[in-house]
Amino acid sequence: MGNIKDKTLPFIPSYLRNSPLDIFNRTAKTPILLPTKCKNDRIRYVQILDNELGIIYTGFAAAVRADHPISSIVGIYYFEIDILDGGELNLTGIGVASGSFILYRQQPGLHHRSIGYHGRNGFIYFGGDRGNQYGPLYSTGDTIGCCLNYYDQTIFYTKNGINLGVASTRVFRERLYPVIGIGTRGARIEANFGAKPFKFDIDFYARSILAKVMKQKIIITNDYSSETEDSDEDVCCLRVLD
Numbered sequence: 001m002g003n004i005k006d007k008t009l010p011f012i013p014s015y016l017r018n019s020p021l022d023i024f025n026r027t028a029k030t031p032i033l034l035p036t037k038c039k040n041d042r043i044r045y046v047q048i049l050d051n052e053l054g055i056i057y058t059g060f061a062a063a064v065r066a067d068h069p070i071s072s073i074v075g076i077y078y079f080e081i082d083i084l085d086g087g088e089l090n091l092t093g094i095g096v097a098s099g100s101f102i103l104y105r106q107q108p109g110l111h112h113r114s115i116g117y118h119g120r121n122g123f124i125y126f127g128g129d130r131g132n133q134y135g136p137l138y139s140t141g142d143t144i145g146c147c148l149n150y151y152d153q154t155i156f157y158t159k160n161g162i163n164l165g166v167a168s169t170r171v172f173r174e175r176l177y178p179v180i181g182i183g184t185r186g187a188r189i190e191a192n193f194g195a196k197p198f199k200f201d202i203d204f205y206a207r208s209i210l211a212k213v214m215k216q217k218i219i220i221t222n223d224y225s226s227e228t229e230d231s232d233e234d235v236c237c238l239r240v241l242d
Contacts, residue, residue: 011036013078013194015206020213021074035066035079035178035193043103046182054190057087061183063103066193069175070096070148076209078147078202079178080158080192083119086139087187092119094144094157096176107181113172114179117144117157124167135164143199146178151213161199 010031012022025031037052045059055064070077081094093107097114109116109125116125119138123131138144138159145158148171155168180189192198 010034011194013202015076015078015194015203016074019075019206019210021071024073032071032073033068034074034077035068035070036195037067037193038064038180038191039067041065041103053192054084054188055180055182057182057184057187061091061105061107061181063093063097063101063106063108063179063181065097065101065103065177065179066191069099069177071175072150072171072173074148075150075213076147076202076206077150078145078198078200078206079194080143080145080198080200081180082190082192083138083140083142083144084188084190085186086119087182087184089184090120090137090139091181091183092138092187092189093117093125093179093181094119094146095125095179096146096148096155096172097179098172098174098176101177101179107183108179113174115155115168115172116179116181117146117167119144126168134167135159145198145200145202147200147202147205148176149209151209158200161201163200 010025010033016022038048040048043062046062046064047056047058093109093116095108095114095116097108101111101114107116108114110129112127114127122135122137124134125131143160147156150171153171154166156166157164
């Protein structure tokens with residue numbers, strides 16, 4: 001498993017070893033960075049712990065995003081959130097969002113260009129306040145995972161290592177950040193971007209997908225000349241050719 005503190009090459013989780021992204025990063029002058037920790041955007045009412053993976057609710061609802069976006073050329077991306085304490089009202093949302101997502105007093109899925117699976121009602125929200133029933137409720141002691149598959153343009157979630165099925169058949173074209181929203185007293189969560197083992201067997205899933213993809217020709221292009229860290233535009237391109 002990769003070491004996030006290893007400065008020689010960008011961190012890459014075990015399930016992406018020898019993937020097109022891994023091969024690209026080995027020789028790229030400007031490698032593509034993946035999420036490794038929670039970004040300190042100095043949002044009020046949310047405290048990020050010293051390990052930069054733990055989050056504690058301290059006031060009104062707010063969301064926290066990862067330090068780097070997910071580029072579409074990753075092909076497959078997965079992260080998990082441990083619910084250490086669901087809090088009084090269990091107002092936790094887990095998902096992804098574009099860089100324009102409003103963090104203050106927001107939950108993923110309720111804002112334009114975001115998707116979120118909410119623990120209180122098990123609904124999936126896709127850029128608005130009208131959700132659809134998706135999966136079971138989740139709270140203290142549960143681990144929720146989120147997987148983006150750019151090859152077939154689907155998103156699915158997991159609960160305690162079990163795949164809950166497809167949540168969406170549309171992945172945004174923008175660069176997406178993992179986002180966690182908490183909104184109730186006592187809530188505490190911890191993010192896992194791959195520095196420790198996942199509950200879900202993402203390695204097996206990724207191998208099965210990449211085995212099919214690697215039989216085809218893959219072209220990766222990357223023009224960082226027009227990109228900034230806060231840009232929503234994904235200037236990377238992954239093309240799978242027959």
